[in-house]
Amino acid sequence: MKIANNNQQEEYRAFLNQIRQERQGTSNFAKLLFTVVFAILCAVIICVIIVENSSILNKINQVQSENGIFKAAKKNDFQVPFSPRRQNILLLGVDSNGEGTSLWEGTRSDTIMVVNIDHKTHTVKAISIPRDSKVYLPDNKGVQKINSAHAIGGINLVKKTLKETFGIRIDKYIIIHDEAVEKVVDALGGIPIYVEKPMKYHDWAGHLHIDLKKGENLLNGKQAVGYLRYRKDGLGDIGRTQRQQWFIRSLFEKLHSPQIITKIPEVLNIFSTYVKTDMSFYELSQYAAFARSVDENKIEIATLPGAPNQKGYISYWILDPHKTQEVIDRMIYREKQEVDVTKFKAGIMYSPLKEPQAEAIKVQLNELGYEVNMLKITHLSHSRFVANKNEVSVDFYNWLQKKVPELNKMQFIYDPTENYSVGSDFTIVIAEG
16 A cells, blocks of 8 residues: 655644644634525425425415515516526525624625536536635725625625626525524424534533534434534534535435425425525526436535635635636636646545545556555545646546546535645545545
């Protein structure tokens, strides 16, 4: 087995510890990332269920809400949501200004994500924009964190900021209030979760109280929020990301149960209150149908790269101009490069208990002619395929999956910062979770 030398291992472990420390102090930008993913996931799956049950659809189409989220499109203003070009959907997760305040006005966007969809190729690419990113807001609003754009100028200022700062045009938007997760979980009667370790944490100022026992649990709304936000285990956001994946798996199982049909009216009522969008119910149902047709192996995600910076009492995320443009060109404009894939260097990071699987994958990669560097890491989050270089595309990953079946259904991540790299162009992370 070819393993990185001891100095490389020590250096890499020290680097990971540094990342964890930085995330511990600056991870607020991702505080509600899962809120967006969870709520949109619920909306998409529920739309699919409703569309497949026409009798329910006829009843639901009558539902009206103040912001029009579930208002059925009239025939005379019918518009096909998929134009010939690719579309950018903006997803925002906004926080609360306190009890008795407006759900939408003056609220900061703790989550900012742009999802680029191509209906011709049935592919999806998503960019997460750190909430603390230091930008210049249009209309003479000055230098601010990007999450303040919604609080200052609403959705229009957010869209304008994305266009003028990054060149990203927004076609549709969905805004989700942070109370959606708790209420949806309660509406579904709880979510079954295996809690991997005892979790206890109390933040009296933030009204966050976590007290979960190890083992099988049926989490209610408050417990689910605590489980998703828990990060006092030395792993910070790395551990929390893994727990979010486990939560999604349990959510899928719950939403596919026959009992979900009776929960639809209540969940729709929650969405009509805590979700705001410029899409009609019909458009949402069309996007739901599109989502069903997307191969999960053709979904690519990335975060705009940068580094934390403290200026006085304000913590900013300073974007790397070159790498940020590289991410946008790849994810939004879909730029591709002609490369010789046989020249790629492969890397494998693996948890100690996954050494046999790592060795088996190494053998297969060697047979394909790839040099493979390996590194054992005690703590790893979920398994995934990481493209460290821009030349490593989803198409290459899909080809490699056919040669190495163990890579099927691994999440594809583009990370030009090379946080997870073993001197490699692409890295296969094999974790216990």
